[in-house]
Amino acid sequence: MEAARRWLAEQGVGQVRDGWVSHEKPDVLLTANDVAHTWAGDVFAEDLDTADQLRLAFGLLDLLGEYWVTCEIRFADDSSEGPLPADVLWDGYRRRLEADKEVEAVTYSLWVDWFEDRTTSATAFAEVLGNDIEHVVAEPSQALLRRARRVLECSGPVPWSVKEPTYRTALRLPALHPALFRGLRAGFHDVYGDLEPAAALALLDRLDLPADTRHRAELRQVLAAGHTNHYRSPGAWDDAVRSCS
Template sequence: MQAEEAARRWLADKGVSQVCDGWVSDEEPDVLLTANQVAHSWAGDVFAEDLDAADQVRLAFGLVDLLDEYWVTCEIRFANEGAEGPLPADVLWDGYRQRLEADRDAEAVTYSLWVDWFEDHVTSASAFAEVLGTDIGRVVAERSEALLRRARRVLECSGPVRWTVKEPTYRTAVRLPALHPALFRSLLTSFHDVYGDLEPADALALLDRLDLPTDTRHLAELRHVLAAGHRNHYRSPGAWDDAVRSCS
């Protein structure tokens, strides 16, 4: 909340304020703006502010909280890869972890992880380690709601992360039944995602350890394609349809 209020004050200094149906700027007070328009127009300016890099990152994450727009996370990534980057890693990833643990919508940050950090094999291993891999032992030991929330969210968008990177985390997570539904969805997206990655035999062995209702949607089909040795929906275009027919 503190970061969100700092972002609100920063926008107000730029002449941008929130009204009941959206946002307005002092330059065009009669034009109603969406949060997405505000993000596209002003979020990048955060990294031109006369602040140290850590405070710039904190302010940007405040805009994520305030606007709930994926584009703000794009500006964070651009700044990290830009001429003044990289951004301070501790502040950057702490920003992600805090929002993944928060009891509020986290779609902007999970989508950012999925399509920007996890699909890029240059960054996927380090990003996955920062948001979950390094902490999975603590998640299983402490089992706090905040840590479980973060683990579920990361697992569910981790399909593009290479199997060799995520498999040790999956094996640790399977010790905690509360994470089994999220692990199932992670295996499902690892198969279906365009950039999804898994090893069929290892994934099947993990799937068989999950305590799930027998009528879990797509459970039988996933087991079928993994048992047949298929790694990815797009590498074996007819495999899933065959599984659906076989399991119906």
Template structure:
């Protein structure tokens, strides 16, 4: 499906007079000027939603562009269309598009960034977004454990810091059954503490942290344990707490390092 939508997007761009050349793009209007993927996205992505297609097909075409260009601006145009007078966009196509790209075996930074800043940091959309990209089918993810499903879960967990604790905690607990995702849960907990909009409950987060199967010398592990044990919920609401945790952890880290086997 992903490859088909990208090829459809490539054909659509060709109809607009835009084609890929090496590492860049050129337009028929200025064939001597090499364009970046970002420039293509800014100039043409919004036009997708003016096409004489139904809303679902326009959205699929937009996701094809997102997969092809891997540029955050395409996600902005999707969001603009979703919030426009003609919106909202078909939810099944919207979230299926995100899930497919999150499972892709390549870098999808534009997708994870969009998920984080556009959907998870917005309290009006974070619960729905988290449920759609992971929470609703977490039992299947854990039971099947395919590489594609694990990629999606890992990417979602790592940027889930802003999602309300009551929304994400059940998913975190389910993921505990799968050691392959423990590092992603740790990064989710770390982001929950550090993100400006991060959310966690210290006691519950500490209980999860203590169950994670992580290397003893995992960076920031001791510091995170310290701030959670002290009852801190967020770095930005507890000025100096993380720095105190760093100082507290340094002696323990030195002891651990002395006892690590030589390489």
């Protein structure tokens, strides 16, 4: 983060009490989002090797906390100069998913960029959780649990065939059941959500959840009826809400 702060200072950008300012327009207060949109892409033009450019970009993400920084990372990965070094890229995501602070920009990036894109969803899901789920279940440290929960909760768009083995493994650890439930629910509600109703229902029925878990009964009803997605079955969820109320 401090390297990113120094880099911004070299671009003439500094943090003040209520935001950011540039040396060119010191009277104009900038938001973190303004800074991200204006300068984050320039990181990948720096005279550094690609791995160091990427590390600097992650430092900007830590400093600014803005989703747009993850967009620039994705753009760089897709560019003619890409792909970015996979070890640095996915280690950067994993470390931030394990952090004991809010990571909304990171989880949103996974959800709408990496997981919704069928050309990247399998690799992304494997890198941030699928490859490690056995280790998470066997040795569930707080950091690993944070990562697993965050990934499961935003995994709705991941193809069912990709995520089902990870879901079944996560089922062995009750601490992951609430996040697994939210992942199943997102698989039904997300525009690009993906699930297989019978298999999802079998998982749902094995979750150890509080009796008053909101929307559990409704989810069970739509899955039992064979519905795969809220948008492919208009009205099914509303019908379930009415019948379960």
